[in-house]
Amino acid sequence: MRPDPRRRGAVLILVAGVAALIGALAVALLSRARDQTAESARVVAEAQARIMLAAACGYVLESGRLGYGEIPPGAPVQREAFGWLDVRDGATGPRDDLGAALFSSALVERSRADGAPDRPAWPAVGAVVRCPMAVRERPPFAVAMNAAPNAIALDGPDAGMPYLRAPDPQPAVGNGWPGAVDATAFDDFVRGLPRPRPESVGLGWFRLHRVAAAAFVVTCGSGASAGWRDWQEIPDADRAAYGDDAELFAQLAAAEVRTWYRIEWSAAIPPCDSHSIENEAVAAPPDPMVLHPMNTSQMSRTRSLRSQARSPNLVGTIRYIERLASPPAVW
Amino acid sequence: MDHQTSEPRRPMPEARWRRAVAGRAAFTLIELILATAAGAVVIVAAAAALRVAAQTATTGERLATQNALIAAGLRGAFDELDFWTAYDDPLDPARQGLRYATNAVVAPGGMRRLGLPFAPFSATWPRVASADPEAVEGWDDDAPWDAADPRAWWRGTMAERLDSDLRHGRYALFGSCTSPMTLAGYGVCAPAHTWLPRQMRGLKDALGFYGLCEYLPPNAIYSVITGEAADGATTPGGIAYEWVRPGGWLANGSGNCSNARGLESLSFGSSFPMHPPQANPAWSGLDLLQTHRRHVLTASWFTDTATLAAFVDTTTARQEIMPLQPASWPKVEVAVTRSMMLRRFLALCRVRWSDPTTGDRAELAFCGFGSTLRGARRQRGLDAP
Numbered sequence: 086m087r088p089d090p091r092r093r094g095a096v097l098i099l100v101a102g103v104a105a106l107i108g109a110l111a112v113a114l115l116s117r118a119r120d121q122t123a124e125s126a127r128v129v130a131e132a133q134a135r136i137m138l139a140a141a142c143g144y145v146l147e148s149g150r151l152g153y154g155e156i157p158p159g160a161p162v163q164r165e166a167f168g169w170l171d172v173r174d175g176a177t178g179p180r181d182d183l184g185a186a187l188f189s190s191a192l193v194e195r196s197r198a199d200g201a202p203d204r205p206a207w208p209a210v211g212a213v214v215r216c217p218m219a220v221r222e223r224p225p226f227a228v229a230m231n232a233a234p235n236a237i238a239l240d241g242p243d244a245g246m247p248y249l250r251a252p253d254p255q256p257a258v259g260n261g262w263p264g265a266v267d268a269t270a271f272d273d274f275v276r277g278l279p280r281p282r283p284e285s286v287g288l289g290w291f292r293l294h295r296v297a298a299a300a301f302v303v304t305c306g307s308g309a310s311a312g313w314r315d316w317q318e319i320p321d322a323d324r325a326a327y328g329d330d331a332e333l334f335a336q337l338a339a340a341e342v343r344t345w346y347r348i349e350w351s352a353a354i355p356p357c358d359s360h361s362i363e364n365e366a367v368a369a370p371p372d373p374m375v376l377h378p379m380n381t382s383q384m385s386r387t388r389s390l391r392s393q394a395r396s397p398n399l400v401g402t403i404r405y406i407e408r409l410a411s412p413p414a415v416w
Numbered sequence: 417m418d419h420q421t422s423e424p425r426r427p428m429p430e431a432r433w434r435r436a437v438a439g440r441a442a443f444t445l446i447e448l449i450l451a452t453a454a455g456a457v458v459i460v461a462a463a464a465a466l467r468v469a470a471q472t473a474t475t476g477e478r479l480a481t482q483n484a485l486i487a488a489g490l491r492g493a494f495d496e497l498d499f500w501t502a503y504d505d506p507l508d509p510a511r512q513g514l515r516y517a518t519n520a521v522v523a524p525g526g527m528r529r530l531g532l533p534f535a536p537f538s539a540t541w542p543r544v545a546s547a548d549p550e551a552v553e554g555w556d557d558d559a560p561w562d563a564a565d566p567r568a569w570w571r572g573t574m575a576e577r578l579d580s581d582l583r584h585g586r587y588a589l590f591g592s593c594t595s596p597m598t599l600a601g602y603g604v605c606a607p608a609h610t611w612l613p614r615q616m617r618g619l620k621d622a623l624g625f626y627g628l629c630e631y632l633p634p635n636a637i638y639s640v641i642t643g644e645a646a647d648g649a650t651t652p653g654g655i656a657y658e659w660v661r662p663g664g665w666l667a668n669g670s671g672n673c674s675n676a677r678g679l680e681s682l683s684f685g686s687s688f689p690m691h692p693p694q695a696n697p698a699w700s701g702l703d704l705l706q707t708h709r710r711h712v713l714t715a716s717w718f719t720d721t722a723t724l725a726a727f728v729d730t731t732t733a734r735q736e737i738m739p740l741q742p743a744s745w746p747k748v749e750v751a752v753t754r755s756m757m758l759r760r761f762l763a764l765c766r767v768r769w770s771d772p773t774t775g776d777r778a779e780l781a782f783c784g785f786g787s788t789l790r791g792a793r794r795q796r797g798l799d800a801p
Contacts, residue, residue, distance in 0.1 A: 299562075
């Protein structure tokens, strides 16, 4: 009797079938994993956009008080400002110590590259500022990451002596210390290295539209659009960053998360608190009130001589944050 | 050379065929056993690989589902930070329990119009216009409370206490909820500044303590002078007990301070809660009115674990992601806890998940940053006069 030739490949066919099944499962698994990666990236993008909200609030708080400009070495000293609503008279700020406006309401910027100027320059009411948040190689006025330039010696002739021989802090830019100080490096210290760190480019940005004296619309974004609203807004000179390709920009904008908020600034900051220590003092003094100062290291749990530590809003406060369900007409 | 190829092919005789078959090498029994065993090993290995692959795919699918639900939970937490829908759902009147307002008698004091944090100002504290800026009543959402506006300046002495003899001055002469006001030794006086104390009192009654602290600027001094019986007993200087009495509802007992305090001192070791409407099913609207008007000692040196756990439980809004999902899917819950302590407004988000298949449980917790209560009320138009 002859063996049946059809049975000679049975094992091979069986194994090949199983291998095909395994392959199909692997492809499905990889495909699902890829979908999950995309979904996770979306969550990360939303978190990144929310970080930009905090950054925008910090920018509004500080820029209402700290003045404006690029601080080029040799330029006139920047004047301190007195808030988006001037704390002295309630006028629209920011204004300098002489009351002069640090902004102009002249229409000099275009909301469409091919249109006429229709909005003022930042920080006037109605103006817009974009803030791509790449990390600079070295920010202006960077100090060295040396927490203890005057560390107390453990041995030798200076052992235990708290000498303050070295400046504290010291600039991140080498200035020759402790030898002859080279003043020519001061410009580098002031300017920093504005070149963005490549790994931080295109991750997040915020954009502010000043809608009233102390109110702003914040647009938070996580992506590579750098805060440009649309292609029409981008001046010709800046379109090269996207290869002069409107389609590429549209894809980048569509891939990022954008959220809108309205916030309002207030000059108010927490007060120093007075506190009665009459029930804690061993012998109550005639006036048992003590001041709780701001951000000091003086603290005694036994006598309530505590400090209001970690006050993040010493240049104002955000009165409220309102998430806008849809983008406003102008932002 | 094979000469047979040139001859015509003939059928092989049967006898010769039998000899040929008998003489050809066939499978031996050992070969057959080995071949069968090798085939079996290959098939078993392939089957095992298929089984592992199937299990891997199943596990991957389960983890993918879990990841998707966790991602949905995170997005739910972000949405809750921004829109407060667990506290007040603008699209579902059945979930707007924090819009409750009523006339109630609260101690200390008499009948007042009280509201919960999402009660519209039009129902709790309607706007009363006046040509005199100091006499304007009700919330003005456009008022900037700027530092240069004398209406927004607090007038008093932070050293004045419950039992002070007023040697530092009688500040009711300058600012009070009540004008004109009869002051012992002075007769009928007309304090020039009434707007700020009325705003403070109005916010407290309309929103409760959490809302009061959030709406007032951070430099607010929590003390109000009044001459109205509904505000309850006062100090000799006219400060309503409600604002400064240590261990009362607003002011904690820290240091036994009975003087006007800033927000840091007012909330040192204690918290003002923001209860969701479903915090405790047994709570009525009146209960919620009261619980939103009481500080809770929450610092470790002031309280015990059970009190703190109850506080956290009743200030947490919970939402289950996909409550109608298949039973085998991981359960994901979003919990957002809101309160205020030590001048910090807390929005603690927790995304929890549990796997019914493996029994694994985990939680991702973070402090969020999004819409404030005022922002959430603005979204709903509740701050309109």
